[in-house]
Amino acid sequence: MKTTWVATRNARQIKTGYILLIAMLLLDFSCSKNNDLELIEEENAMMSKSANTSPNTVLAWNQVMEDLYTFSLNGPGTPPPSASYTWALVHLAMHDALNGIVPRYETYAGVPRDKDANPDAAVSQAAYDVLMAINQLPFAPAYLPQNFQSINALLAETLDGIPDGEAKNKGIALGHAVAEAIMAKRAGDTPNLAPGVPNQPAEGTQPGEYRYLPYPLAPNGMGYALANFHKLKPFFMVTNDMFRSEPPYETSSPEYAADLNETKDFGALNSQVRSADQTELGVFWAENSSRGWNVVARIVRDSYNEKSQNAWKTARYLALVHSAIADSYISIFESKMYHYFWRPITAIQLADNDGNDATTADPSWVPLLNTPPLGEYPSAHAISGSVAGQVIIRFFDDRDNYELNLDSGYMPGVIRSFSSVSDAVRENSLSRIYIGYHFRLAVDVGEALGKELGDYVYENALKEK
Structure with missing residues (x-):
């Protein structure tokens, strides 16, 4: 009997254990299912x-x-x-x-x-804080026009339009944190941001080598503007x-002669x-x-499908365009410093040598517009326009055909029209020949490099999760 009782008891214990185990598994599954549903619901709410x-x-x-960076031709501005x-x-x-x-x-x-942060509060505070942080740089006027009325007014208007409460407070806090993180990531930039004379490269002496330029905006002489800009940490380049x-043409080559004579004829002040x-x-096109x-x-975004561009897509689009432009300057300034090629004003005046x-x-000989004091090859203006155009084209499904009616701060009231971004x-790019800044090779190479860099930034930066 004892043996039978022990066996029965063990069987009951095993049965009870199984029941408890199944109950625990069911409870765990139920909790897990509920947690998954909560996560899905939260994710759906966030995506919505x-x-x-x-x-x-x-x-x-x-x-x-x-508006802040719309400058007149002969007025103050930033490089x-x-x-x-x-x-x-x-x-x-x-x-x-x-x-x-x-x-x-x-x-x-x-x-x-x-x-739970309010998006508009976060965006506004982050943008404002970054601008105020840049204003604390030693060279602030070269990077940010000293006119803060519109910036202050927009921050106040945006925050005043958001109901007081936790979401607004969290948005402001998030904006502060984002700006702080952005500027911390760029903390090493300051030594390379000086627009003037620190660490000037030596003036060239041989045919093709860069010579210092007369420049009305730097009456005491600048030598080489933004001489360390090429050392900045890239935004997205490796x-x-x-x-x-690749190197420019040799000054003794027929290709170089053809380029020089073209700019000499078409880029002269009194052409x-x-x-x-x-x-x-x-x-x-001479404006920044x-x-x-x-x-x-902006025109392409609105023309493509304005309603499909929510805050997240719009912010990513504009961040890609402007980060690509910044990287294009860092990249092309590296090439300019490496090749250290003379400007047309020097090359034409010294052509006998x-x-x-x-x-x-x-x-x-003098150009139509005053030439900035930095190396000629390749064209920074060509690469910056090309990289922007390429990101714009790639972002909107490789579409290129748009009706573009563009204005310019340098020519108020003038509209130039195009049927594509590529045009x-x-x-x-070609505009730089007509104001006497560049030779044709410099603009062709700059434009080609911009397309390559634009593809790289679009394919590798701020990717969708």
Whole structure:
């Protein structure tokens, strides 16, 4: 009997154990299922928030930047490479702020997530804080126009339009954190941002080597502007020399002579062959690339499918365009410093000493516009326009045909029209010949490099999660 009782007891214990185990598994499955449902519901809510969030605040800050960097031809301004640096940081901050709420795309500088933060508050505070941080740089006026009324007004207007409460407070806090993270990531930039004379390269002496230029905006002499800009940490390139160009033509070559004579004829202040339209397009495109190509980016976005571009997509799009422009300047300045090629004003005035019988010196030759004091080859303006155009084309399904009616701060009231982004890119490049800044090879190479860099940035930066 005892044996039977023990066996029965053991059987009951085993049965009870099985029942408890099954109950625990069912409970665990139920909890797991509930947790999964909660996560799915949370994710759906977050995706719905990102899909339905208006891009108006992102676009408002973008428009403030466009207005702030619209300069007249003979008025004060900021150097185009310096402008691109500020534009990139502001737009990356807006992108990161949104993706700190709903992580749809990779961020530039990681920050803690806060799904309950108000997107408009986060975007505005992040953009504003980055601009104020740039204003603390030793060379602030070269990077940010000292006119803060519109910036202050937009921040106040945006925050005043958001109901007080936890979401607004969290959005402001997230914006602060994003800006701090962005600037921390760029903390090593300061030694390389100086626009003036630190660490000037030696003036060249041989045919083709860069010579210091007379420059009205630097009456005491600048030598070489932004001489360390090429050392900046890239935004998305792997290395600064990743897209270094092949060398320019030898000054003794027939190709060089053909390029020099073209710029000598068409780029002179008192050219006898440049048409009125070529003069217009030369000056029209001379403004900073960040402002000029932002106009194109906005038109294309609105023309493609405005309703499909929520805040997240719009912020990523503009961050890619402006980060690519900034990287293009870093890249091309590296090539300029590496090749250290002389400008047309030097080459034409010293043509009797270039070892080429097909060129003739004109010691009095001057270009249509004053040439910036930095190396000629390749063209920074060509690469910055081309990289922007390529990102714009790639972002919207490789579509190129758009009706573009563009304006320019350098020629108020003048509109130039194009049927494609590529046509605008090409005219932007050629404009540098007509103002006497560049030889044709420099603009052709710059434009080609811009397409390569644009593809790289589009395919590798801020990718969808």
